[in-house]
Amino acid sequence: xxxxxxxxxxxxxxxxxxxxxxxxxxxxxxxxxxxxxxxxxxxxxxxxxxxxxxxxxxxxxxxxxxxxxxxxxxxxxxxxxxxxxxxxxxxxxxxxxxxxxxxxxxxxxxxxxxxxxxxxxxxxxxxxxxxxxxxxxxxxxxxxxxxxxxxxxxxxxxxxxxxxxxxxxxxxxxxxxxxxxxxxxxxxxxxxxxxxxxxxxxxxxxxxxxxxxx
Numbered sequence: 441x442x443x444x445x446x447x448x449x450x451x452x453x454x455x456x457x458x459x460x461x462x463x464x465x466x467x468x469x470x471x472x473x474x475x476x477x478x479x480x481x482x483x484x485x486x487x488x489x490x491x492x493x494x495x496x497x498x499x500x501x502x503x504x505x506x507x508x509x510x511x512x513x514x515x516x517x518x519x520x521x522x523x524x525x526x527x528x529x530x531x532x533x534x535x536x537x538x539x540x541x542x543x544x545x546x547x548x549x550x551x552x553x554x555x556x557x558x559x560x561x562x563x564x565x566x567x568x569x570x571x572x573x574x575x576x577x578x579x580x581x582x583x584x585x586x587x588x589x590x591x592x593x594x595x596x597x598x599x600x601x602x603x604x605x606x607x608x609x610x611x612x613x614x615x616x617x618x619x620x621x622x623x624x625x626x627x628x629x630x631x632x633x634x635x636x637x638x639x640x641x642x643x644x645x646x647x648x649x650x651x652x653x654x
Contacts, residue, residue, distance in 0.1 A: 445473065471627050474625060530584065537571060583610055
């Protein structure tokens, strides 16, 4: 459970280079506790790059990212500790069971072990708990990756195309998880091509070398 607290994530005039190519520039937005941002744009517009900047996995070419008014670059470890990031790879270890995979991630983040089983139940993987992950389908692997968000407390969620491989029921579960996270005071940035039902109406549409807030 997220502790009651008001947080604010603010980005000002971000620019990103990939190699020698300017991916985007002038990206600015602010997000407060209880809000989710839908990040949209065509392939190559920089959605994944922006999420990596927000996660502290890369540095912006220009601009600042601040958490409660303080640049995250000045407190990189603290920033990483407050977030969960889901990228395109599911980061599922095939030789571990479904339960062992999630237990590993929970322990890595200092989350209680008793949250693993309920999280697997939440994403409809309880029956597969003792199955080696190499036998999972693509959709099941994605659900296992999403189970981390049900098992591990974090104030900021960053999700890059989380619906990849999911069926309608699993998409509904994802929407419910984000809604509950925000209702508890969390923040979420979700890159998606789908019209997901997310708390609030905040949206940011990226385009080559620019962005437009909606």
